[in-house]
Amino acid sequence: MRLAGKVAVISGGGSGIGRATAILFAREGARVVIGNRNVTAGEATVACICAEGGEARYVRTDVTVAADVQRLIESAVQVHSKLDCLFNNAGINMPGSVLDVPETDWDYTMAVNLKSVFLGCKYALPHLIRNGGGTIINNSSNAGLIGRPNDPVYCASKYGVVGLTKSMALLHGPQNVRVNVICPGPVESNMTVEGRRAMGAAAYDRKVAGETALKRIASAEEVAELVVFLASDAARNITGAAIPTDGGKTAGLLPGLVPVS
Numbered sequence: 001m002r003l004a005g006k007v008a009v010i011s012g013g014g015s016g017i018g019r020a021t022a023i024l025f026a027r028e029g030a031r032v033v034i035g036n037r038n039v040t041a042g043e044a045t046v047a048c049i050c051a052e053g054g055e056a057r058y059v060r061t062d063v064t065v066a067a068d069v070q071r072l073i074e075s076a077v078q079v080h081s082k083l084d085c086l087f088n089n090a091g092i093n094m095p096g097s098v099l100d101v102p103e104t105d106w107d108y109t110m111a112v113n114l115k116s117v118f119l120g121c122k123y124a125l126p127h128l129i130r131n132g133g134g135t136i137i138n139n140s141s142n143a144g145l146i147g148r149p150n151d152p153v154y155c156a157s158k159y160g161v162v163g164l165t166k167s168m169a170l171l172h173g174p175q176n177v178r179v180n181v182i183c184p185g186p187v188e189s190n191m192t193v194e195g196r197r198a199m200g201a202a203a204y205d206r207k208v209a210g211e212t213a214l215k216r217i218a219s220a221e222e223v224a225e226l227v228v229f230l231a232s233d234a235a236r237n238i239t240g241a242a243i244p245t246d247g248g249k250t251a252g253l254l255p256g257l258v259p260v261s
Contacts, residue, residue, distance in 0.1 A: 001027075001028045001029035002028045002029070002228060002229075002231075002232040002233075002234070003025055003028040003029045003030035003085075003228065003231060003232060004028070004029030004030075005029065006029070006030045006031070006084040006085055006231070007030065007031050007033070007076055007077075007080040007082055007083050007084050007085070008025050008030045008031070008032050008033070008083075008084060008085040008086070008087065008231065009032075009033045009034075009035065009072060009073060009076050009083065009085070009086050009087070009120075009124065010022045010025070010032060010033070010034055010035070010086075010087045010089055011035040011036070011061060011063050011069075011072070011087070011088055011089050011090040011116065011120060012035070012036060012063070012089040012090030012091065012139075013032075013034030013035060013036050013042060013045050013058075013089070014034070014036035014037075014038050014040075014041025014042045014044065014045055015036075015038075015041050015189070015190055016187070016188075016189035016190055016220050017089055017139065017184065017187060017189065017220045017223045017224065017227075018034075018036070018045075018087070018089040018090070019041075019045045019048075019220070020219075020220035020221045020223070020224040021087060021089065021220075021223070021224040021227045021228070022034050022045050022049065022056065023045070023048060023049055023052075023054075023224075024221065024224040024225070024227075024228050025085075025227075025228060025231070026049040026052065026054030026055065026056055027052065027054065028228055028232075030084075030085070030231075031055045031056070031080055032049060032054070032055065032056040032057070033056070033057045033058075033059060033072065033075060033076040033079070033080075034046060034056060034057070034058050034059070035058075035059050035060075035061030035063065035068075035069070035072040035090075036058065036060070036061060036090075037060065037061060037062050037063075039058075039060055042058040042059075042060065043058050045058070046058045057075070057076075057079065059071060059072045059075050063090045063112060063116035063119065063120070064108070064111040064112055064115060064116060066119050069116065069119040069120055069122075069123055070119075070123045073086075073120070073123040073124050073127065074123070077127050082127065082131050083124060083127040083128055083131060083134060084128070084131065084134045084135070084231075085134055085135045085136070085137070085231045086120055086121070086124040086128075086134075086135075086136045086137070087136075087137045087138075087139070087227055087231070088116060088117040088120045088121070088136070088137070088138045088139060088161075089139045090112060090116055090139075091112060091113045091139060091141075092108075092109060092112045092113065093109075093151070093154045094108075094109050094153060094154065095150050095151050095154065096150065096153070097150060097152065098152050098153070101152075101153050105153070106153055109153050109154065109157050110153075110156075110157050110160075112157075113154070113157035113158060113160075113161065114157045114160040114161055114164070117138050117161050117164060118164065120136075121136055121164075121168060121179075124136065125168075125172065125177065128175075128177050129172070129175045129177060132176060133175065133176025133177055133178075134176075134177055134178075135177070135178045135179075135180075135230065135231045135235075136165075136168070136177065136178070136179045136180075137179075137180055137181070137182060137227050137230050137231060138161050138164070138165050138179070138180070138181040138182070139161075139181070139182055139184070140158045140159075140161040140162050140165075140181045140182065140183050140242065141154070141158045141183055141184060141185075142183045142184065142185045142244055142246040142249055142250050143155045143158045143159075144158030144159045144160075144161055144162040144181070144183055144242070145159075145162070145183055145242065145244065145250050146250055158183075161181055162181050162183070162242045165179050165180065165181040165240070165242065166181075166240050166242070169239045169240030170240060173239055173240075178230075178235070178236075178238065178239040179239055179240065180230050180235075180238060180239060180240070180241045180242075180243065181241070181242045181243070182223065182226055182227065182230070182243050182245055183242055183243060183244045183245065183246065183250075184218070184223050184244075184245050184246060185211075185212060185218070185244070185245065185246025185247055185249045185250075186208045186209065186211075186212065186216075186217040186218065186246070186247065186249075187217065187218045187219070187220055187222075187223055188217060188218070188219050188220055189220060192204075192208075192217065195208065205217060209247075211249055212246060212247030212248055212249045213247055213248025213249070213251055213252075214247040214248055215247075216247055217247075218245065218246075218247060222245070223245055226243065226245050230243075
């Protein structure tokens, strides 16, 4: 098993990519501690893992609250005596131009998408360093690599996650802490459900899948495979990487150039 004996904390583990990753981590031998604001969803993920014979715990966590994030990290260390991996996964999207987005929505988006990553790393790093090293994987988006005309707030928060990741990778590499960021494109998730509701399922799928080279929407389980790889020893020489998992949506882009039509 790729993660045998490792202790991992996953935020936003109640649904989507977080849930799929928590389940796969446990299947690969990790002991998982899940943070999620929705109690029912968080406990459901734990129940699924335990039903398969895995080991998991749930801690109710609002990732915008420092004390909650600290408690999530500390609970993992208290129970398992160490920490090997942190997956900062929680995130939201509030589309709209800067003319339309209220300041409160800006603040909340930044708190969930960017501040939460800062807080998770702030409280996890001392334990990873003390452990002799470990891994942090942050969840950005391909919106952290390219612009979207109606998503300036989301893009700003996700670009911030990429920058934060690269800086920490440089600083903490000598301490054997690897820090990487994944940049998913269209994925089956709560955001997909919302898009289908707003646009209609067929129209949404046609539009979103059509923007990728592979003409498909990925499953959360496919993204989870990348997270497991980055957390495993097979990725021991990878740090500071921003890795798209977007069906080729960003493949035709180069710095300073517009998208290839």
